[in-house]
Amino acid sequence: MSNQLLILSRDYKLYAQAIQQANLANCVIAHAGSSAGEVPIQLNFDIAFGEPNLLASVLPQLPSVRWVQSTWAGVEPLLASGQRTDYTLTNARGVFGKLMVEYVFGYLLAHERRIFARWQNQNAQQWDARPPGTLQGKRLGLMGVGSIGGELAKAGVFFGMEVWGYTRASEDCQAVSRYFHGEQFAQFLGNLDYLVCVLPNTQQTVGLLNSQTLAFLPKHAVLLNVGRGKSIDESALAEHLxxxxxxxxVLDVFVQEPLPLSHPFWHTPNLLITSHTAALSDPLALTNLFVRNYQHWHEKKSLQYQVDFHLGY
Amino acid sequence: MSNQLLILSRDYKLYAQAIQQANLANCVIAHAGSSAGEVPIQLNFDIAFGEPNLLASVLPQLPSVRWVQSTWAGVEPLLASGQRTDYTLTNARGVFGKLMVEYVFGYLLAHERRIFARWQNQNAQQWDARPPGTLQGKRLGLMGVGSIGGELAKAGVFFGMEVWGYTRASEDCQAVSRYFHGEQFAQFLGNLDYLVCVLPNTQQTVGLLNSQTLAFLPKHAVLLNVGRGKSIDESALAEHLxxxxxxxxVLDVFVQEPLPLSHPFWHTPNLLITSHTAALSDPLALTNLFVRNYQHWHEKKSLQYQVDFHLGY
Structure with missing residues (x-):
């Protein structure tokens, strides 16, 4: 019996074509589309591949699906209360790290080199010879040290930074020189030059950066959020800035996206808004991830990047 | 007999203090100052340490000086016709590479991530979700692959770029995958995404990037100059842009600095002016360089980073 695959994604054409070309053993693309409403629910799909927001609405009607490969890192729509948890859910990891490094270090260097101020002075025909700063010797704090955090840590070391990590429990990234957990906010946040938040959205991370914890950060520190908007109490951050x-x-993610026109962030000083573009999905990398995982599935091996329904990531 | 040291630099206080603390064998700081006019020429200085523009005016009156350590990479003022060539001249190398990497990759990433356009859209309260580019897979060309070029090449490889080099003859940097020389402009320039010019100012490099050679660059390519202003025909570049x-x-150096108010570059589109701030001298690193070289001098060993008066670097 062949595995019946459902592809439900904005990029379904690209995925269908690439998966077809991969010639997977015992795998039939039974349906590919971008609209949840058009999924033929009478078909007995075994596997689903696509965006969590699209899949969340059809999955309850597809009880035969045993494995879902998400094209996103965040899988909140599939974790809402009442959703099925009787299947294997794998998310996208290991495909965003390099892009996140370009985003984070682009903005870290822009800050040290004062490139916005220098550009403004150029526009005023001013020769701006004020010295830039450097990343060398600065301390980078990572909230969340998974596959993206690990890539950021390595890049930090490449640029001569000291890298600290705040995690739930894990301490397995070599590039991180010190780890912090639980309530160690003062020790962790109090000594950073840069804080990059790479946390998933879970019950434990909602509002983790609030008026109390933000107050630990040094006055000169710069905060970047590439994880989930809900990790930050947005009013508290606007007030602090x-x-x-x-x-x-520098914020890539927000509680509500697109950011509403009435949001105070549009008028908050020293804030950059990057409109959830830090690391867009790369269809080729995601296809490769699916193909690798399908081979594991076909050989009845353990899948890569399984989501724990209880932990939420 | 002690070596009599002359320090002539804007940062003479820092240098005098640091060299004093280094407790160099047989070395006496005979004079330290920032003004060439105040140098006591009746003293028999053996060694001079400082800025080439300051030293150039006193060196003819100090025939006993046998070694000059420059705090700059470029030593043009000491190479002017009529200047002495009967001493050992060492310049500053190996101290600018990391800063140059921050400068170059800061602006490369700013270009890929479209951070200026994104910022302008933010100021207009526009959610700008247009995708960024990436450095991965792009081709970086280096004109000049010395100690700075070598650091840039390594960083290019770190960011997943292919790195090509254009040099006079040398081909010794591992991170460079292909070398070009002489008249191979079409092959070299014609296939680049980014060109970084790190050339010293010599008779061979003056006007190397002119209307003819610039025309080989692809229309989408971005040029950075962190070497010397004279390598580029400024009118031709303004016209091309x-x-x-x-x-x-992205230009850090210019034929005339500060850039005159009447210069067309102030009104040239897609041009960033960074006012010779790419890699400012770091007194600590330069002191370490001098101290290391003094130890070689004292032990009658060959000095590091000797300038060839004929080649000009």
């Missing part, structure tokens, strides 16, 4: 209690913030 | 024949330019 407005009061000059923080050096700056 | 204005006509949209080049993706952009």
């Amino acid at each position: 407005t009061a000059g209690k923080l050096g700056g913030a | 204005t006509a949209g024949k080049l993706g952009g330019a």
Whole structure:
């Protein structure tokens, strides 16, 4: 019996073509589309591949699906209460790290080199010879040290930074020189030059950066959020930046996206908004991930990047 | 007999203090200052350490000086016709590489991530979700592969780029995958995404990038100059950018600095001016360089980073 595959994605054409070309053993693309409403639920799908928000609405009607490969890292739509948990869910990991490194270090260097201020002075025809800063010797703190955090840590070391990590429990990244957990906010946050938040959205991470924890950060520190918007209490952050209690913030993710026109962030000083573009899905890398995992599935081996329904990542 | 040291530098206080603390054998700081006019020429200095522009005016009156350690990489003022060539001249190398990497990759990433355009859209309250580019798979060309070029090549490889080099003759940097020389401009320039010019100022490099050679660069390519201003025909570059024949330019050095108010570059599109701040001298690193070289001198060993008066670097 062949495995019946459902592809439900904005990029379904690319995926269908690439998976077809991969000639997977015993795998038939039974349906590929971008609309949940058009999925033929009478078919007995075994495997689903696509965006969690699209899959969440059809999965309850497809009880034969035993494995879902998400094209996103965050799988919140599939974890909502009442959703099925009787299948294997794998998410996208290991495909965003390099892009995240380009994003984070692009903005870290932009900050040290003062490239916005220098550009403004150029526009005013001013020769701006004020010295830049350097990343060498600065301390980078990572909240969340998974596959993306690990890539960021390695890049930090490449640029001569000291890298600290805040994790739930794991301490397995060699590039991180010190780990912190639980309530160690003062020790961790109090000594950073840069904080990069790479946390998934879980019950434990919602509002983790609030007025109390943000207050531990040094006044010159810069915060970057490439994880999930809900990790940050947005009002508290706007207040901190407005009061000059923080050096700056670069935010890719927000509680509500696109950011509503009425949101205070549009007028908050020293804040850069990057509109959830830090690491967009790369269809080729995601196809490779699916193909590798399908081979594991076909050989009845353990799948890569399984999500723990209880932990939420 | 002790070696009599002259320190002539804007940062003479820092250098005098640091060299004093290094407790060099047989070395006496005979004079330290920032003004060439105040140098007591009746003293028999053996060694001079400082900025080439300051030293150039006193060196003819100090025939006993046998070694000059420059705090700059470029030593043009000491190479002017009529200047002495009967001493050992060492310049500053190996101290600018890491800063140059931060500068170059800061602007490369700023270009790929479209951070200026994104910022302008933020100021207009626009959610700008257009995808960024990536350095992965792009081709970086280096004109000049010395100690700075070598650091840039390694960083290029770190970011997943292919690195090509254009040199006079040398081919010894492992991170460079292909070398070009002499008249191979079409093959070298014609296939680049980024060109970084790290050339010293010599008779051979003056105007090397002119209307003819610039025309080989692809229309989307971006040019960075961190070497010397004279390597580029500035009128030709302004014309190329204005006509949209080049993706952009980031210039740290110019024929005349500060850039005169009447210069066309102030109004040239897609041009960034960084006012000779790419890699400012780091007094600590330069002191270490001098101290290391003094130990060689004292032990009658060959000095590091000797300048060839004929080649000019």
